Amino acid sequence: RITESQNGWCWQGPVEVVWSNPPAQAGSPRVPAVGLHSTTALLQVTVEDFEVVCKGLYRALRIREKYMQQSLQRFPRTPSQYLRAIEGEVWRASDTGPGTFKHLEGFPLCLAEDLGYHVQMKDGVVYIYGDKAAADRNEPKDLPYPSLERFMDDMNFLLALIAQGPVKTYAHRRLKFLSSKFQVHEMLNEMEEIKELKNNPHRDFYNCRKVDTHIHAAACMNQKHLLRFIKKSYCLDADRVVYDAKGKQLTLKQLFQQLNLHPYDLTVDSLDVHAGRQTFQRFDKFNDKYNPVGASELRDLYLKTENAIGGEYFATIIKEVGSDLEDAKYQHAEPRLSIYGRSAEEWPKLASWFSEHRVYSSNMKWMIQVPRIYDVFRSKNFLPHFGKMLENIFVPVFEATVNPRAHKELSVFLRHITGFDSVDDESKHSGHMFSTKSPKPEQWTSEKNPSYTYYVYYMYANILVLNNLRRSGTLLATQTLLGRKRSPVLQYLYFLAQIPIAMSPLSNNSLFLEYAKNPLPDFHQKGLMVSLSTDDPMQFHYTKVQCELMPSCCPSLGLGLRGPRFSGKPADAGPPLGQPLEQRGLCRQKPLAANTACGCRSR
Known part of the structure; x- marks a missing residue:
């Protein structure tokens, strides 16, 4: 809604996010707030452009919220409240998504009863049937997923929004304003914050809980x-x-x-x-x-x-x-294990290794990384088509979900998995442009690799069905940012939606981006939800990055504290296996973001 005030035109909605300071505790120093409420006057935008910008950003946030809710992921509270205010509705706590369960023991003995459902993949998406006869009658369970047409409409809208001149101008100026506001705050309040940190007993950078949100198990x-x-x-x-x-x-x-x-x-x-x-x-x-x-x-x-x-x-x-x-005590990790999709036996073998050797730690949760290397397998005739790769990745997981006692080791292993990760070298570009006319996965017999968007849609669709099947309540939204340094609109959307970003400065320094050009401090100053991750042990990353990129202890402490917020390890994570199927959870997925082999690779 656009209204006129004495300071000019003003947008009443999520664009004008004001982060207020929490009430100061007794005895703590009062930190003065830095505020500027006349954003329209500051950014000098016309009413026509401002209306285009606000409508576009609002729809983008609604798309984000929709995909998060469909896949049972948590949408941040603040943007959710602003969206409800724009729509004239009352905000409810349930709008942010499911809650959390209590902690899951390492290798529980109790497993739920087998349901005997029939699992079948069709057109790249898994369908669940009551039995084989129901499959013959084409009567699947009601587990919806976004249609390809709807997905393409949303993606095309976002691509068009990113390219719009007024939106780019507004986002660029707004981000610059946020960065300047942080610098002013730092100049005014840095000494007070340092004093408060010194007066806080038993808590510093090294003994606050940190989670390495992107680390390969092999490294x-x-x-x-x-x-x-x-x-x-x-x-x-x-x-x-x-x-x-x-x-x-x-x-x-x-x-x-x-x-x-x-x-x-x-x-x-x-x-x-x-x-x-x-x-x-x-x-x-x-x-x-x-x-x-x-x-x-x-x-x-x-x-x-x-x-x-x-x-x-x-x-x-x-x-x-x-x-x-x-x-x-205070360090946790989310290592990645690989499932390639070359064979349906990969899941049972990995689960057998996990169970046989008791690879469990209360300070570790696990993610499954899926390398986008279909072209390699197809060129060697390991796979007949792309649909077979999807089938090898997802069908074993669905079968272990509906029949846990028939797949005991895999069912237990899935209790320790927090999400899927799509990885590859992003410098390689596919010549394919994903559209509604693209071949179905069973028809993709070419040796060329599908586009990243093609991978994302079918992975998201299957994980959405899987999450709804398991009725997960332990899902957190862990998204990763790729190459957004040159896209101010996406940067600003990541700020508004508070999408978590895992960044790896040490890995970047050895691969794509030198320390001096790393956008981590810039992202942090703009208010993006950044956290440190690494391909190496956390100790190296935190100590080196603190010296190189965050000379002040307050920003580096904030980075450390963000890891647990969007990792797959909440304070009490994981429902007991003895609960009914609809109360057992599994995964989270990154529906609108890209991930890389080593966290955020900004080029």
């Missing part, structure tokens, strides 16, 4: 830890058969002899798993860094779940990392 240990474990395993298992070289069984000692290596001579430098300047703008070389001393055999042995020893070494390393996190 969750540091170089020294991996080197120490390799030497220790050699001392204990030198004569143990640990590797199968094309039918030839090799002991650990024979494997190192074949590589012309001896663990005693290895150093952190010779291990060569640290990304340096030689990996800058070279994603291919970065992936090679997962091979210790450049040997894929050692990666298969120490950093894989499927090998001659059943992934025992990898599980032991992860459990040691989990033990370190528990000892640190």
Whole structure:
């Protein structure tokens, strides 16, 4: 709604978000607020342009809210309240989404009864039927998902909004104003905030709870830890058969002899798993860094779940990392494990590894990353079409959901999964433009990789059905920002919707973006919901980033505190398995955002 006041034209809605200071506690210093309410006068926009801007931003926020609610994710309270005010409705707490459940034990023995439902994928989306006869009659359960036409309409609107001149101008000026406002606040109140921090007992940057929201399981240990474990395993298992070289069984000692290596001579430098300047703008070389001393055999042995020893070494390393996190008390992590979609047996094998080795820590939750490498599998004839890849990724999860006792290990493993992550090298572009005329997944037999939007739609549709099937109440909205530095409209929408952003400055510095050009401080000053993440252990990231990017302790403390807010590990996470199906939860998904292999890669 646009009204006229003594200061000019004013928009009464979510664009004019005013974050008020909470009431000061007794004895705490009062921090003066910095405010400026005449935004229209400041930004100097015409009434016609202002109306276009406000209507566009309002519809974009409603799209965001719609997709969050459909997939049972939590929508932030503040924008939800403003949207209800614009619509003349009363805000309710239920508008933000589902609540949370109590904490889930590691490996519970009680499983729900099998429902005997029939699971079938059609046109790239899983359908649930009461039985095989219902499937023959085409009578699926009522688990709706957004139609392709509606999804394309929403996406096209957002693309058009991003390109609109008045919206770009307004968003740019508004973001600049927010950044300037932060700097003024910092100049006026920095000393008072530091004084208040010093008077706060037993709480500083290192003993507030932090969650690494983007870390690969294969890189969750540091170089020294991996080197120490390799030497220790050699001392204990030198004569143990640990590797199968094309039918030839090799002991650990024979494997190192074949590589012309001896663990005693290895150093952190010779291990060569640290990304340096030689990996800058070279994603291919970065992936090679997962091979210790450049040997894929050692990666298969120490950093894989499927090998001659059943992934025992990898599980032991992860459990040691989990033990370190528990000892640190305040550090948590969300490691990624990969499901490629090459075979339907990937899920059962991963779940068996997880259960057999008891890879559980109260300070860890897990995410499943799905690399967008269909073109690689299709070129080698591993997959007949893209629909088979989707089927391998989702059908086993649905089957374990409706028949948990028939898939015990996978059903238990799913209780520890907090979401899905779509990963790949974003510098590679697909020549395909996703539209309503695009081939269905079963018809996509080309060796070309589908576009990112194609992946997103079918992953979102299946996860939406899955979440509604499980009636999740533990879902948090964890979204990741990709390349938004050059898009002021998207930046401003991320601010208004308070979409969480996981950023990896250390990884960026070695891959795409130097420290001096990293937008993390700029995003933080503008009020975007940024948090630190890493491909390496958290200790390196927090200490280095604090020195390089956040010289003041207050902003760095704020970054640390944001991790738990949008991770998959709430204070009491996970319903007990003994509850009925409709009360058991699983996943969250990133419907309107992009993720990368190492958090936010801003170019």
